[in-house]
Amino acid sequence: MQENRQIALRFFFLSSLSVDIRLFEMNITYEQALCMFFGQECTEDNISSLQAKMKEQYDELQLCYESSPTTPILVTKSRMHFQPFKFKPYLSELPMKDGQTTVKFTSDTQVIKFINTVFCPEDIVSNKAYESMCVQPKDVFLTTLRYTDIFDGKSLSGFRQWCTKNKVAYMGVNVTRKRDTSGRSYSRQLAVLNKKYHMQLVDVIIKNWPNHKQRIQQLKDDGYLIVGYARKSPGGSNAGRVVCLESMTSLLKDRSLVDKVFASHVCRASDRLSGRDMTATTSQSFQGSDGTSQGTLAASSDDPPNRFYFRGLRESEALFAWLENQIHVHWKCFACKSDLVCVHSNLFCQ
DSSP states (O other), X not given: OOTTOOOOBOOOOOOOOOTTSOTTOOOSBHHHHHHHHTTOOOOHHHHHHHHHHHHHHOTTEEEEESSOTTSOEEEEHHXXXXXXXXXEEOBOOOOOOTTOOOOOBOSHHHHHHHXXXXXXXXXXXXXXXXXXXXXXXXXXXXXXXXXXXXXXXXXXXXXXXXXXXXXXXXXXXXXXXXXXXXXXXXXXXXXXEOGGGHHHHHHHHHHHHHHHHHHHHHHHHTTEEEEEEEEOOSOSOHHHHHHHHHHHHHHHHHHSOOSEEEEESSOOTTSOGGGTTOSTTTOOOOTTOOOOHHHHHHHTTOSSOOXXXXXXXXXXXXXXXXXXXXXXXXXOOTTTOOOSOOOOOSSOOO
């Protein structure tokens, strides 16, 4: 990039929705997380006491988590609403009432998120919110029918075909076959989310997605190019790395609604952006991607200067780009409204 070129890019960072992080991973309840946060045993008395404490002393704050439910944090309610895909709420132990289903899923994406959260491979979760159960396809089918009309008129066989086509997570679990008086049947051993959490999960999925979609569309209407970036560190098999990157690029397009996706085959987060994907072994392109990280830098040098909204690029990587003067970053932080270049985290915004 020429020294006299100054390209003003506005970077807004939300959570990176990578393939190995489930968006609605609700395997710890709000009550458990509350006791964990204050370092107390999870008993009914402690839960009641801490809930009263939250209401009296921390009414403007919300208990949530980022990447792992095992690490609860407190953030302001406004910040949580502003970044719903970064700060995820916990499910509370509220009783589910009969006839409570008033909203239903209208898209395949919503249904997939619901099934993947409710019916998990047994080795993924170990918590009282989940129960290890022997699940037959009809159990998944009947549970799903309560929250969507998508499968009206479809048979169980048609539902199984839909699950296979959409690569629903539980389909990857080994099947146990047996024969009884009613004939041959098969099932899978899964961790199943307790029914009393289902409606809260439905609300989370239905409310978050439209807000996210509306926000991204507004950025596009304002002239932003939505760019996704995926990266894999060294290690592991090459074939596995490619499969993972292709899945990540697909998720960036489906969930983050990006216009373009650039991917780095093998590099570390600390590597300079300008030095990534410079050799034949690291410049491999992938199905669904629009090129390597060099394509990201090339796009930022176009005339006239473009405005970009990056998804998947870590804040630290953006800071490296700014420090090495590859690009002149103008980043207005959503959280603190500052026009200064800053690195925003849970603890500070400088």
